[in-house]
Amino acid sequence: MTAIIVGGGVAGPATALALQHVGVEAVVLERRTDHNPTEGSYFTIAPNGLDALDLLGVLDLARELGFPSTTNTMYGATGRLLGELSLGRPLQDGSVALTAKRSLLAARLLDEAERRGVEVRRGAEVVDVAGVANGATVTLASGERLTADLVVGADGVRSQVRRAIDPAAPEGRYVGLTNFGGITRGSALASTLRPEAWHFVFGARAFFGAHPTPDGDVVWFVNVPEPEISRERRAATSPEEWQRRLLDLVTGDHGPAAELVADGVLELAGDNTYDLPHVPHWTRDRLVIVGDAAHAPSPSSGQGASMALEDAMVLATSVRDHAPTAADLPAALRLYEQARRARVERIVKAGARSSSSKIPGPVGRRFQEAAMTVVFRYVVTDRSTAWMTGSRLSWDASVVA
Ligand SMILES: Cc1cc2nc3c(=O)[nH]c(=O)nc-3n(C[C@H](O)[C@H](O)[C@H](O)COP(=O)(O)OP(=O)(O)OC[C@H]3O[C@@H](n4cnc5c(N)ncnc54)[C@H](O)[C@@H]3O)c2cc1C
Numbered sequence: 001m002t003a004i005i006v007g008g009g010v011a012g013p014a015t016a017l018a019l020q021h022v023g024v025e026a027v028v029l030e031r032r033t034d035h036n037p038t039e040g041s042y043f044t045i046a047p048n049g050l051d052a053l054d055l056l057g058v059l060d061l062a063r064e065l066g067f068p069s070t071t072n073t074m075y076g077a078t079g080r081l082l083g084e085l086s087l088g089r090p091l092q093d094g095s096v097a098l099t100a101k102r103s104l105l106a107a108r109l110l111d112e113a114e115r116r117g118v119e120v121r122r123g124a125e126v127v128d129v130a131g132v133a134n135g136a137t138v139t140l141a142s143g144e145r146l147t148a149d150l151v152v153g154a155d156g157v158r159s160q161v162r163r164a165i166d167p168a169a170p171e172g173r174y175v176g177l178t179n180f181g182g183i184t185r186g187s188a189l190a191s192t193l194r195p196e197a198w199h200f201v202f203g204a205r206a207f208f209g210a211h212p213t214p215d216g217d218v219v220w221f222v223n224v225p226e227p228e229i230s231r232e233r234r235a236a237t238s239p240e241e242w243q244r245r246l247l248d249l250v251t252g253d254h255g256p257a258a259e260l261v262a263d264g265v266l267e268l269a270g271d272n273t274y275d276l277p278h279v280p281h282w283t284r285d286r287l288v289i290v291g292d293a294a295h296a297p298s299p300s301s302g303q304g305a306s307m308a309l310e311d312a313m314v315l316a317t318s319v320r321d322h323a324p325t326a327a328d329l330p331a332a333l334r335l336y337e338q339a340r341r342a343r344v345e346r347i348v349k350a351g352a353r354s355s356s357s358k359i360p361g362p363v364g365r366r367f368q369e370a371a372m373t374v375v376f377r378y379v380v381t382d383r384s385t386a387w388m389t390g391s392r393l394s395w396d397a398s399v400v401a
Helices: 011-021 047-055 059-065 102-115 160-165 188-192 231-236 239-250 257-263 304-322 326-357 365-379 382-389
Strands: 002-006 025-030 042-045 067-069 071-076 081-086 097-101 119-122 126-132 135-140 145-148 150-153 173-184 197-202 207-212 218-225 265-275 287-289
Touching: 002 011, 002 135, 002 145, 011 025, 011 102, 011 150, 011 304, 025 102, 025 145, 042 047, 042 102, 042 304, 047 059, 047 097, 047 304, 047 382, 059 097, 059 102, 071 365, 081 365, 081 382, 097 102, 102 119, 126 160, 135 150, 150 160, 150 326, 160 287, 173 239, 173 257, 173 326, 188 207, 197 365, 207 257, 218 239, 218 257, 231 265, 239 257, 239 265, 265 326, 287 326, 304 326, 326 382
Parallel strands: 002 025, 002 150, 025 119, 071 197, 150 287
Antiparallel strands: 042 097, 067 097, 071 081, 126 135, 135 145, 173 218, 173 265, 197 207, 207 218
């Protein structure tokens, strides 16, 4: 059986590796030609995502790229500790959540898939996707057409494969936050922050997150509640101007934000944040979507990559168990969708709640901080989030209707 996978982010190479494991020969088409190692932000893979990486045989590779994270610590703008949240129960071997550069992990997974014999075509932009008798076809920008038994859309929140499945499919929803990220190298503040932990500040005008690295650097991000940043504004604003604005926004909040932003280098600027809460159809005939193409959560969920990795595993086991021949693929793809939908939609909802908590409300800062200490003591707790991060998959499990 053969598959074309559109997209070489996290979901694409993970799906290629998972399908390879069950005997499906895949080609990955990625429109980017190369990867810029300094670009983009850091993200955290929760233990449920690490579990999937382990099953795909790439956990050690991922570990080489990142550093451990055990805890989220939440502070108010006044410096008050609002609460602490574990990043999830470690794997059996003790592995805790992992923070790494998003683009770097995707690039390494793609290289690894290629090293294991998956055909990877970079600079291959898909411009059309269509179901044909007994298979599916994609057309590249070059005009070349490729056909396979199955086409998997791992092409992100603006997915073309999603539109091919259902032209009326929803587009990503702007969640009201923009995203900026940077790194402050060799910072004296690194040793003042709790090791292996995110330090979050619900600031007066923006939400700030910082994580010390084992090398003495601090990686950080700022979420700004504001309308979507247009392409024109992004093009017209220099990194120095963004950084000055971020500094204005975090100045006055208690904690390390202002110093880290002032001394740091911006690696992600003016990124609008979208989610995708409900896509009515994930599959049609021999087409299917995985990862952000099917269910993008707001980054505040900390689960987007983990969900994409879980999708890859569940799709592959469903194909293995329910598609002995290519003609059985449509039924196997429907089972994959049924197995995944409730969990991922619940996570996207949780992410949306978490995003809105970052937007300062009209009530006073002190009142809001008092309310949040209650939330982090009784509502958002290690126990109440265990269903998200505690899930574990297995190659021995079957996807059942
Ligand atoms: C700022 C930020 C912070 C985040 N933080 C976290 C976090 O802490 N934890 C977490 O788990 N998740 C986080 N996420 C979410 C996570 O990064 C995504 O959910 C995850 O990477 C899913 O990736 P994907 O492969 O489905 O999509 P993408 O990463 O968007 O990859 C899609 C790929 O498809 C390619 N592509 C698109 N269209 C075409 C086409 N027509 N032809 C060929 N190629 C195409 C694109 O170039 C891209 O490489 C964060 C996201 C952002 C934006």
